[in-house]
Amino acid sequence: MNPSVKIIINDQPLELPAIVGSEGEVGIDISSLRDQSGSITLDPGYGNTGACTSAITFIDGEKGILRYRGYDIAELAQKSTFIETAYLVIYGELPTPNQLSEFSDLLTENQMLHEGMRFHFEGFPPTAHPMAILSAMINATSAYHPNLINKREQRFSYHAARLISQVRTIAAFSYRKAHGLPAIYPKTTLKYTANFLHMMFSHPGEDCELKPELVKALDLIFLLHADHEQNCSTATVRMVASSRANLFASASAGVCALWGPLHGGANQAVLEMLEEIHQDGDDGTKFLNEVKNKSGHRRLMGFGHRVYKNFDPRAIIIKNQCDKVLEQLHKTDPLLDIAKKLEEIAIHDDYFISRKLYPNVDFYSGIIMRAIGIPLDMFTVMFAIGRMPGWIANYKEVMEDSNSRIARPRQIYTGPNIRSYTPLDARP
Ligand SMILES: CC(C)(COP(=O)(O)OP(=O)(O)OC[C@H]1O[C@@H](n2cnc3c(N)ncnc32)[C@H](O)[C@@H]1OP(=O)(O)O)[C@@H](O)C(=O)NCCC(=O)NCCS
Known part of the structure; x- marks a missing residue:
């Protein structure tokens, strides 16, 4: 039997179908919600919203699992x-x-x-x-x-x-x-x-x-x-x-x-941050204090992830590779030392632990790229x-899905209610 979810909106009971993914993840199918209730869901940043079903990649952020097509x-x-x-x-x-x-x-x-x-x-x-x-x-x-x-x-x-x-x-x-x-x-x-x-x-x-x-x-x-x-x-x-x-x-x-620094631009932002800390003669402690007290609206770049709340499995692989590359090249990098120190402090610090912030893939990838000679x-x-x-x-999946519709989110309007046009010369 297909699972379903019962909810009550405006005293009206509704039953919504649920979809279970191949790894047991449950999604409540709300595609009939507006027709049935007149309401929509609101989820800024989409943290709780599945936009599609997909057979490409599986992530379990709590367990730090990442698989491509099951591998x-x-x-x-x-x-x-x-x-x-x-x-x-x-x-x-x-x-x-x-x-x-x-x-x-x-x-x-x-x-x-x-x-x-x-x-x-x-x-x-x-x-x-x-x-x-x-x-x-x-x-x-x-x-x-x-x-x-x-x-x-x-x-x-x-x-x-x-x-x-x-x-x-x-x-x-x-x-x-x-x-x-x-x-x-x-x-x-x-x-x-x-x-x-x-x-x-x-x-x-x-x-x-x-x-x-x-x-x-x-x-x-x-x-x-x-x-x-x-x-x-x-x-x-x-x-x-x-x-x-x-x-x-x-x-x-x-x-x-x-391109944005909260997404792929983070690898560049990590290196810029490490360079800044290095130039300040800081070992990372002063910078981390600024991050924690939020005085300069700074973030520890390369830390935190919307999905991974335990560890990013890619970060572990890349950190090992980083050590290997520098060893093979007989190179040392003061920025790597700062990165390790930042990680060491942060993973034991309550600010980062309580917010489930761990190093992500960008934290160490920049140091490898720098060693290769790739500019920032x-x-x-x-x-x-x-x-x-x-x-x-993902493009292929969209094109091959016979049920695919144009993506068109809705909104909750919070602007002014209807009002009359004031001619220019009558405005204060
Ligand atoms: C990845 C990221 C955008 C995820 O953001 P999110 O899931 O929307 O998390 P939020 O922005 O809601 O942050 C939740 C809390 O953690 C804090 N936080 C998140 N990432 C942080 C970081 N890197 N350094 C310091 N604090 C951080 C936020 O300030 C917020 O604190 P609050 O509860 O006191 O307000 C965010 O962790 C981040 O900006 N990381 C740095 C950039 C980065 O490395 N991006 C690459 C991702 S692969």
Whole structure:
């Protein structure tokens, strides 16, 4: 028997159906609530609102569980690669060797930007933030593919591969442009992450050294970001997709949503915070006191999560990787010492414990990226590259759902009641 929930609104008893997810999560289906009662629900920030059913990613924030298509993130981090995981996230199953090689070939075939797109880069000022360029250029890609509305599976696979492959090329070109460096084209012989580092750091006539441990570390960062259920940017992608906008337009909106410091911009904000603490000669204690007494409206960036209330499983993987990378490079980083000190104090401090604030994935990822040589303003771009498979998978889910409707929330109006227009010369 399907479960249901009985509620009383204005003395009227109502019975609402409930949906149980494959991990036992219960959602009360309120789609008939307004018709039945005249009322709507109000949930600013959507902390208690499910906007869809989805078979892509499962998170249990209390237990610190994250699974893509049923596979635990720690197992994927240890055994898979970003591209294999991207296939899994988009198509639902781990690829066979043939499928993986076809997918990789499709990525390689699509890695070059349309030559016309190169001229768009020239229009941006040298001070442009790479996230602004990324969002604009992903959207501009739609202009080169007027038949995007065609939803045949073959075309979808093609556009999905194009997006995953080209986001990396666009990202590298925007870095080169911002630093006044000539664009470096991708190589067909290099794998995804190595190719990205090549486009970032090689010079015409001189290829950069691709240290395997750094390629692996960045590949892991991409993999750990591949999807994260209905966060702000993914929900944005789904919302835009619900209007039947094309894949590139939807992903471009995702980039904009990701940019903010409370979301993907947090990795940049963490490093800026650590640098500030370092420059102040503080060991973190003074800064944490400011955070706790809320005097400067500061937050401990890289801490806290809307869903994880115990620990973020990605943070543990990334912290271990961070130690490994610095050890392999024989590097020390004073910012890593400050980060560890902040974490040590915060996880034992009642302010953070009582609010269930723990390190999230962004707390340590920036230190790895810094060790790789990725500049600060490219950190969120790295997140966007990693998140692309998740956005594509969510876009696909919206498009394939025959019951999908345009996303259109309601509101409770709190403005003035009806009043008459006062002519300009009669206003005080
Ligand atoms: C992620 C985040 C946006 C989640 O926000 P949320 O679920 O809406 O939580 P709230 O903003 O309601 O915060 C709840 C309480 O914890 C406090 N809090 C939340 N995150 C905090 C942080 N990083 N540092 C200090 N205090 C924090 C809030 O001030 C609030 O305290 P109060 O109850 O005394 O008012 C929030 O934790 C944050 O801003 N973290 C820092 C940015 C970050 O790392 N983002 C990356 C997420 S992957």
